Amino acid sequence: MAVTCQCGGERTRKLEALLDRYRGQPQALIQVLHQAQEIYGYLPREVLKKVSLALNVPLSQVYGVVSFYSFFTIHPKGRHRISVCKGTACYVRGAEQLLEHLREELRIKPGETTADGEFSLEVVRCLGACGLGPVIMVDEDVHARVMPERIPDILSAYRS
Ligand code: FES
Secondary structure, three states: OOOOOOHHHHHHHHHHHHHHHHOOOHHHHHHHHHHHHHHHOOOOHHHHHHHHHHHOOOHHHHHHHHHHOOOOOOOOOOOEEEEEEOOHHHHHOOHHHHHHHHHHHHOOOOOOEOOOOOEEEEEEOOOOOHHHOOOEEEOOEEEOOOOHHHHHHHHHOOOO
């Protein structure tokens, strides 16, 4: 028997309920975008259009808010999320070279996701492990004192 994924319909239902709650309330834009991103994991174009219509906010203004705040993303997240710390302690210990290697290895820039949906890359300011820099996090795992040559091994441990 074929099993059909119901997750798309479920997300649509949740979004419609959210929009019904805030219909005609432009001041609720950021709150609605937050919750929409929780539902989808990112903010697809179709969702932004629906938010614009429901809250009566021009689409250009919705995009303006989404691009202003770094916690909003219009790109789907990968199965594994890589965070590179570029806080001061990590920066002086080579975070920039580390990021460069990750960019080359994954062929994406921060804020993007690999074509196979495996990894997304982001830059953060401090991961609270300054003495262990340079530090990257993959999902919930902290990798300390990472040298660029270790990157292929680290990535292959997460590839499915
Ligand atoms: S500066 Fe990188 S963990 Fe704090």
